[in-house]
Amino acid sequence: MTSQLNLYLKHLHQDLPAGIVVFLVALPLCLGVALASGAPLFSGIIAGLIGGLLVSWASGSQLSVSGPAAGLTVIVFEAIETLGGFGGFLLSVVLAGGLQIVLGFLKAGVIGAFFPAAVIKGMLAAIGLILIIKQTPHATGFDASPEGDESYMQETAESSFFELSEALEGITPGVTLVSVVALLILIIWDSAFVKRVKAFRLVPGPLLAVIWGVGFNVAALRYFPELAISEKHLVSLPELGSTANFLNQLRLPDFSYFDNPKIYSIAVTIAVIASLETLLSIEAVDKLDPHKRVAPTNRELKAQGLGNVVSGLIGGLPITAVIVRSSANINAGGQTRVASFFHGVLLMVSVLFFAKYLNMIPLACLAAILLQTGYKLAKPGMFVEFYRKGWNQFLPFVITVGAILLTDLLVGIAIGMICGFFFVLRANFHAAITLTQHGEHYLLRLHKDVSFLNKALLRKYLQEVPDDCELLIDGYKAQFVDLDILETIGDFMLAAPDRGIAVEIQGIPLEDITPSAGH
Template sequence: MIRSLNLFALTEEVVPMIKNPFLEECDKVLSYKACLRYDFPASIVVFLLALPLCLGIALASGAPLFSGLIAGIVGGLVVATIGGSALGVSGPSAGLAVIMFAAIQELGFDAVLLAIVLAGVLQIIMGSVGAGVIGYYFPSAVVTGMLSGIGIIIFLKQIPHAVGYDMDYEGDMSFFQSDDHTTLTELGYMFESIAPGAVVISLVCLGILLLWETEWIKQFHFRQWMHGALVAVFAGVLLNHLFMLVWPEWVLSDSHLVLLPVAETWTDMGHFFTWPDFSQINNPAIYQVAVTIAIVASLESLLCVEAIDKLDPYKRVTSNNRELRAQGIGNICSGLLGGLAMTQLILRSSANIQSGGRTKMSAILQGSFLLVFVLLLPDLVNQVPLASLAAVLIVVGYKLARPSLFKSMYEVGNYHFIPFVATVIGLIFSDMLMGIAIGMGFALFFILLENLKVGYHLHEQPQLNKTIITLSENVSFLNKSNILHLLSNFPKNTNVVIDATHAKYIDYDVYEVIRNFEIEAQRKHINLIIQNLRGFGFLRPVERALPFTKETQQALTPDNALEILQAGNNRFVNSLKDKRNLLEQVNESIEGQFPIAIILSCIDSRTSAEFVFDQGLGDVFSVRVAGNVVNGDILGSMEYACQVSGAKLVVVLGHTHCGAIKGACDGTDLGNLTGLLTKIQPAVESVKQGRLALKSCSHGSLEDKVAERNVEIMVEQIKERSALLRNLQVSGDIDIVGAMYNIETGKVQF
């Protein structure tokens, strides 16, 4: 029975099995016990921030205030425990507030709770089928822009709260606010109602937070256990109590403090919980709301996962599918208990990171604190000023949108900077999803522009009047215009190479342009070479070249071997090469080698025979010595190659601008080199006497003419000094040829 495999689920199962000593050591460092001293203070900071945010979002959703707290508690105790994010914090989302408000007005809160439960079921299904992969398709510039945009929004939104103007609810991230103001106009209206006590508290808290970032305070050990945000919040509480004693007119009223609902008895506590109305299960409107919540909540969570993984100092990678399933279970629990729909939240998650959180224990602890203080100690929490929390969030916002980040994004280039800025502006003047949509639009536009350029790579060789066009792996119809313009503008009598070896997909329109250019090239006398153009659409891979076997070697004639070397040199000259896997060639030739030729060449670093003839491992014997001269050892090697290993061709390969030839012409005297150069002297004397090589270039330099004549003499010596090779040539089993390699053009002339 053939069983289908879920690739994403398979990846999640396999990755934990991979053993890596560094990761295991890192896991020890990031154990819950070792990180508790960092997670504990971070959890208190996130807990204090979560309280007003949960209440504010519940208020904006038109739901009971306690429903926001339930979602925050479930997000900490359930989602953080089973989710894959190490630093993510989940709870009610401002992005869902508008959806929740409209649904509650139409269907009632009890029915919406049922929709939240169904949305959770849909999220579990989405995570199980691998829909979390969507999160990997958000460009980095957009994710970074989202973080910076949210940072600016947090900064601007908290300024009114810092001066005691609390008309807009905590957690509102939209430009157009529920109080009919906007984020920017609110900064003007706040001057109508400034609370001096709130201003003093926020300034003192900001001073503490800035002090905590200095090198002076970092030297003290207590800083590891006592985070600046905690000190700032406690300072705000103490200052408000001080105002009661010294300046009563500066005391903050209840509207400027965290305001948890307080139950007088356990019976009253039961009234805070609401249960889903399952009688609405057949109502089609419920399913419409459930689908909307599931999609929006999943997108927000995936975006947050990408953003928080980017902020994670340990660069851990969260499983998107696992997080979707965890969010689904969290929404089911929240809906059953009377809580709002939830997502992973950037504001609280980034505050968790900036407060020093290292593992998911910080999110779990903040959920525990929410539960304990909401049920048992609400009066204690209700003493926390919103101004002190605003100071903490102002610092969080600044760190998310620090100016250096804008500078670094600008330095990356416009293709990343413009989508980044578009996302920031979109978030500030709309909401998160609209801002992301705007950023994605710009990012896709620039991706298309980039795609216009990456359809091919151009390499021009002006001295050879040659242009080499290497097609990319994916050549789409977007590249048609550029390729058509490029091919149409080639002048007459040029050399053009089109290499499609690496292409995996070629659009039919582009394929048609190339085939039409073949006809135009003939008319314009363009020397056109097309390599591995295998059709259009998705292309089969180019077959890899394998070493010669005994059968393929023996089937060759010397002329065939020569043609193979000539074809290889033509590829080399045109910057082409056969597709090879060298390790595979090594493995294929373990049982034996069957090269087709033995090539005697110079030691010059520019004359490697395997490269010049585009041959792989096991294809040719290579003998190298200065001046490509012949001696007894080399003759013995040639005899072995031809008689024992079956090589079909002996090649003596000289080259232009040869240092050994120049040394012989100049009469260089240098140790053992002198004896070697004497073997070249016959060629020097021959050229000086006017006896040039048969294929000598009449306008070449003295050294090049000597190199050509030296090749001829070495070929003659091989035939004279080795009866074995001479007889093999006479019988037609091998051939012995000379060749000259031009290091300027790469061309080999036989």
């Protein structure tokens, strides 16, 4: 306990600024996800608060940030419509959280380890590209769908490119100026020169970008109103003013829905998809972590489940670990869970007392922060790196990126996984059996595990063995040989004398080699 406390104190000077950055990114996203879900706006804030104040400590990840996920917006919207009320939906969130806790105790978190690195990196790159596409309208002042900042919905994917082209035509001068200068500030602040100066490192670049945007708009309103940014391009947060007003925003689930069977199917859907998104995000965060720490996935499922139970009980949206806010945390220099917790504290304080001032922040500043984050996730160098690794790595990577952009996160990941497994099977298919020639002597070697998937390759190699030669079948390295393989060898041994082929078997008991029933 003392060592953990010392760790948190040691990195406090890095975690607090990172927490500010995550807060600045999370605030509009919490509101936007709620808006896209057809839920009360404050339900998104509640989910963000639970993710920061509670899940950050229950989780085993030091850098992951949890909150309302845009990937669930379609499910949430349809669930509220199906159930006919938000209160019934909250009950399904509570049940989904309970199911996630059960999955954690059943050690279902191991599923995350079966995702290939190429697919995980492809997911990161796709999210980076989505961020760039979806934030460009905010950066130019053409923000027709503010809720789409980190969405992976099919509707968003299909409309994003059209919206991007329109955004470049419908430029608002004041908004564009703010975002361009903010982006330049972020680039300069991320340069090696600035990083060498200790005094500069104490102030996060995103905070400077926000200060610039607020300062510019205050000056523009007074001196050159034609460049002033309108309210629709500013953060919009409900003003509460007191703890009592905050408590009045909380809502209990409608427990009368317990006898509605739809509650349970919705709860299972939310639990499964939220768990998958969490495991994928945790896997991605582990790869981004500069210290290469590995988060315990079963504990993460329990933490997310606890978060969803509490969120549902007080009127919040479903929670998952979210890669956009997590990567913003890492890029801002976050080192421990204190950064995520501090972002939750800032969310709480801001909605209680400072909504009036937060509503002065231009969305263009936040867009610049996310554009930089998107570039870091989808650097051109990453595509070059996977190309150099070979097609078995490059194709799953690129296909995952394309599938996510054209469909949604989960469908894209599934397509990437299928592609990844194809190349794994293809590699194992060729590595399981080898045939070598030394004059008139042939060596057929079985390596490690030889399954029925290798039967076609075995037949191909046996057909390549010419008449009137010697064949040695070596099975010493094989840890497992499928019955189909043994039958194929048995059939070949029966026909070998007619072709003048002398067959010798090593490493496989002869009594195990039996020809198929047809012989």
